Amino acid sequence: MTLTLLLATNNPHKVEEFRSIFLPYDVILQTPAELGLVNDVNENGNTYFENARLKAQAYWQEGQNMVLADDSGLEVNALEGAPGIHSHRFLPDPNATSRDRCLYLLERLKSSPRPWRAAFHCEVVLLTRQGTIFTSHGVCTGQIIPEFRGENGFGYDPIFLVDGTNHTMAELDPATKNQLSHRGKAVSGMIAQLGLPLREV
Numbered sequence: 001m002t003l004t005l006l007l008a009t010n011n012p013h014k015v016e017e018f019r020s021i022f023l024p025y026d027v028i029l030q031t032p033a034e035l036g037l038v039n040d041v042n043e044n045g046n047t048y049f050e051n052a053r054l055k056a057q058a059y060w061q062e063g064q065n066m067v068l069a070d071d072s073g074l075e076v077n078a079l080e081g082a083p084g085i086h087s088h089r090f091l092p093d094p095n096a097t098s099r100d101r102c103l104y105l106l107e108r109l110k111s112s113p114r115p116w117r118a119a120f121h122c123e124v125v126l127l128t129r130q131g132t133i134f135t136s137h138g139v140c141t142g143q144i145i146p147e148f149r150g151e152n153g154f155g156y157d158p159i160f161l162v163d164g165t166n167h168t169m170a171e172l173d174p175a176t177k178n179q180l181s182h183r184g185k186a187v188s189g190m191i192a193q194l195g196l197p198l199r200e201v
Contacts, residue, residue: 003196004028005126006035008055008069013154014183018068021178021187026199029068032059048073048085048123049135056127066129068190072122072182074156076105076144078112084121087156099148102159106146116144118160120169122182124190134193138185140169152177 007018007029019029032039041058045051051071060067073087083090083105091104109116119141126134141163148158150170157169162180169177178184 001197002026002028003194004030004065005068006030006032006059006065008032008041008059008067014070017174017178017181017183018187020174021184022191024198025191025196027196030065043071043085045071045085048121048137049125051085052123052125052135053127053133056125056133060127060131064129067127068124069127070122070124070183070186072120074105074160075119075121076109077117078109098155102148102156105144105156106159109144114143118142118144120156120160120182122186124183124186126190126194134190136186136189136193138182138187138189140180140182140185142169 003026005027007015009015010032015029015031022029037059039058041055043051043054045054048071052069055069055071056067071085073084075081075084091101093100119139122138124136142161144159145161145168146159149168150158152172152174153168153170160169161167162169162172165172165180169181172180
């Protein structure tokens with residue numbers, strides 16, 4: 001039986017990643033844009049879980065589609081865990097690009113000795129039609145490097161060297177990224193909890 005989930009994001013990069021991760025499973029992911037839904041979520045939680053839950057609740061209606069949401073961030077040891085849940089808003093400029101945020105992060109790290117150890121975190125929350133909450137957390141460890149490498153990622157991916165590889169997150173092919181990334185691990189944990197069936201071929 002095909003499961004339909006409403007993915008609570010308008011970020012096209014996240015949509016692409018989620019659809020890639022769920023590709024082997026009998027799941028249809030719908031986006032708010034596809035359903036004509038508009039909701040500017042105020043992500044004022046204190047944890048990844050709280051922010052992910054806020055996103056899911058913003059699009060949830062009792063008895064309607066199950067809603068899947070996530071919140072993620074980069075935690076850098078030399079910055080005492082920053083930017084963390086504020087990763088997307090780390091640079092106080094609403095028009096800042098991903099590259100701008102990466103450059104700002106590197107500027108903040110200049111005075112700290114390398115290696116710049118860091119970890120990506122992701123919390124995935126699923127709200128069922130009845131309002132039951134499932135949650136799963138994923139972590140990917142590595143280090144920040146001072147040069148941009150790779151074209152496949154977004155956010156801080158081009159400057160994040162993944163542990164156990166000689167590649168940044170942005171250099172990984174989609175299948176490898178889905179196995180190693182924080183988001184891939186969090187979603188895999190959710191899939192295991194739900195016991196989702198594989199797509200018939």
